[in-house]
Amino acid sequence: MSDVLALSKALIERASVTPDDDGCQAMLASRLSRAGFACESLRFGDVDNLWATHGSEGPVLVFLGHTDVVPSGPREAWASDPFVPTERDGLLYGRGAADMKGSVAAFVVALEQFVAAHPQHRGTVAMLVTSDEEGDAIDGVRRVADVFRERGQRIDWCVTGEPSSKAKLGDLLRVGRRGTLSATMTIRGIQGHVAYPDKARNPIHQALPALDELVARRWDEGFETFPPTSLQISNIHAGTGANNVIPGEMQVLFNLRFNPNWSAAQLEAECEAIFRKHALEYAIHWHRGGEPFHTPEGPLRAAARETLAEIAGSAPEESTGGGTSDARFIAPLGAQCVEIGPVNASIHKVDEHVSIADLEALPGLYLALMRRLLA
Ligand SMILES: [Zn+2]
Numbered sequence: 241m242s243d244v245l246a247l248s249k250a251l252i253e254r255a256s257v258t259p260d261d262d263g264c265q266a267m268l269a270s271r272l273s274r275a276g277f278a279c280e281s282l283r284f285g286d287v288d289n290l291w292a293t294h295g296s297e298g299p300v301l302v303f304l305g306h307t308d309v310v311p312s313g314p315r316e317a318w319a320s321d322p323f324v325p326t327e328r329d330g331l332l333y334g335r336g337a338a339d340m341k342g343s344v345a346a347f348v349v350a351l352e353q354f355v356a357a358h359p360q361h362r363g364t365v366a367m368l369v370t371s372d373e374e375g376d377a378i379d380g381v382r383r384v385a386d387v388f389r390e391r392g393q394r395i396d397w398c399v400t401g402e403p404s405s406k407a408k409l410g411d412l413l414r415v416g417r418r419g420t421l422s423a424t425m426t427i428r429g430i431q432g433h434v435a436y437p438d439k440a441r442n443p444i445h446q447a448l449p450a451l452d453e454l455v456a457r458r459w460d461e462g463f464e465t466f467p468p469t470s471l472q473i474s475n476i477h478a479g480t481g482a483n484n485v486i487p488g489e490m491q492v493l494f495n496l497r498f499n500p501n502w503s504a505a506q507l508e509a510e511c512e513a514i515f516r517k518h519a520l521e522y523a524i525h526w527h528r529g530g531e532p533f534h535t536p537e538g539p540l541r542a543a544a545r546e547t548l549a550e551i552a553g554s555a556p557e558e559s560t561g562g563g564t565s566d567a568r569f570i571a572p573l574g575a576q577c578v579e580i581g582p583v584n585a586s587i588h589k590v591d592e593h594v595s596i597a598d599l600e601a602l603p604g605l606y607l608a609l610m611r612r613l614l615a
Contacts (some may be wrong), residue, residue, distance in 0.1 A: 242600050245332065247345035249325035256308050259284075259379070261288040261371035264307035264341075268292075268369065269346055275352045277367075287372040287379035294355050295364035299396035301613055302366045302400075302575070303606065304381070304566060306373030308608045309336035310588050317590040331593040338594045339587040341350060343401025344369055345356065346602035353603065354610045355452035362567035362614045363396075373566050381566040382562040386571060395575040397540040399606070400567045403584035409598040410552035410605065413544050413594065414579035415559040416566060418466060420513075420529035421504045424510070426604070428521045431480075431488030444478050450518035452493065453482040454511065465561045466499035469507075498559075504528040530564045539574040545611040549581065551605050580605065 269279040271291045282289040287305075312322035320326040322335040339542050347367050354365060374405070388395065394473045404414045427447045432440025433508040451473065459469035471494060478490035496507055508526050515522055519571030535541050541558075548556040567577040582602065586592045 244342075244345050244349045244599055245596060246347060248332065248337065248342045248594075248599060249334075251307065251341040251345060252325040252336055253323060255323045256336070256371060257311050258308040258375035259286045259372045265369060265371070267289040268307075268344070268367075271348055271579050272351065272367065275355055277351070277355075280507075282381035282384055284383045289368065289380060289384050289385075291353075291366070291368050291384065293366040294349040294351070294363055295361065297363055299363040299364060299569050299614070300394055301363065301397045301610065302368055302395050302570070304349070304398050304400045305344040305347060305367070305369045305572060306371065306380070306493045306566065307341070307344060308374050309339070309341070310374045313590055318396050319591055322590075322592070324481045325381055327596065330596055332599060333591060333593045333598050335592055337592050338403045338582050338584065339592070340401050340403060340581060342594045342599045343403070343581045344607055345603060346599065347401060350602040352604035352611065353607050358611075361482050362609075364400065364581055365610060365614060369546075370566065377566065381569045383570040385573060393536070394542045395570055395573050398567055398570045399540075399544070399609065400565055400577065400579040401462060401581045401586050402565050402579050403581040404562075404579045405581065405583045405598075406557075408552060409582060409595070409601055410548040410580070413548055413556040413558050414562070415541055415562065416466065416500075416534035416577075417532060417562065418497045418499055419502070419504060419532035419559065419568075420531060420564050422499065422509055422527040422564040423492075423494050423524055423526045425492045425494070427490045427492065427524075429486070429488055430488070432486045434484045434486055437486065442486045442487040444591070445486065445489055446520055447492065450515055451519055453514050453518070453547075454494075458506045460499065461500035463501050464535070464560075465519055465558060466532070467504060469498040470498065471496045481566065499534060500532045500534050502532075518580050530568035533558065533568055533577060535576045535578055538576055539557065539613065540578055543609055544578045545581060547612060548555050548607060550608065551601065580609075
């Protein structure tokens with residue numbers, strides 16, 4: 241059995257459901273320590289983070305990942321136990337196989353091979369993994385980035401192993417992510433009898449024109465490879481359950497996915513200007529999930545593109561699609577960030593799996609990228 245397959249299986253056997261690392265990082269640290277890496281555990285609250293480095297100068301290349309997984313859901317829905325790694329028809333099944341224990345195992349194997357072959361390499365190679373990527377993402381990479389900021393730890397290049405490929409390994413290179421901003425809003429009216437509307441104030445009637453303006457707005461036309469900024473209302477709730485009562489308030493949840501034309505603060509101001517224009521009486525709670533980031537043409541993006549072209553046989557699509565990732569906390573440190581990982585078709589689903597051939601190709605891919613940048 242290949243080294244990367246064995247290590248992936250050892251990780252999948254540990255039921256590290258967010259934020260429980262369940263010993264995964266200790267296993268990774270013992271391997272990397274043996275290979276000459278300095279390993280530091282950074283535990284915040286219930287969350288384990290591992291920071292492993294080899295070298296002390298710049299440029300600093302970091303492989304970023306997570307050891308936690310989303311819950312498996314009901315065991316009966318899976319063809320085999322989600323925490324018993326199982327091979328079937330060239331695929332490795334188990335929770336985290338694709339997202340992203342396979343990539344983390346590939347990081348470790350690639351880093352070991354790189355420092356063995358290039359003990360005097362340029363700069364620093366490093367790995368940062370957290371056990372809180374799938375959860376609240378508060379005590380994970382967000383907190384570690386604060387520590388890096390305090391210490392003056394620079395990061396030049398960051399490679400996230402999130403499952404990014406579409407149909408085959410290496411067909412997509414992620415070069416940025418949109419920002420995400422959520423709002424929980426309460427519009428206040430005055431409750432009353434529907435027969436006496438003059439003695440009440442209907443928050444639904446007041447909110448609808450404002451919400452209509454909000455959803456009709458064209459925020460921008462996109463940004464380079466980023467799609468246009470979009471706002472989606474995800475929940476509207478009001479009412480007492482009785483048909484003869486004007487409700488006293490209404491709740492609205494909405495989320496914006498935005499490109500680098502905007503910051504979260506600007507979008508909040510734009511939305512609130514619309515609410516004020518419509519004279520709504522409201523309270524709003526904003527949650528800034530992450531600012532957008534974008535890696536322009538440069539050494540990392542070029543090296544990643546060339547490496548993927550070599551592996552996949554043709555140049556990758558360069559995309560900024562999908563949700564957000566932990567790279568959003570590393571990018572503000574001034575790092576260029578790309579994401580390269582296996583096919584994402586089964587992530588977070590039952591019967592999550594990764595192609596064993598892809599898994600076995602991953603360490604070579606990460607190794608080739610390190611050679612291009614730091615050998
Ligand atoms: Zn993931």
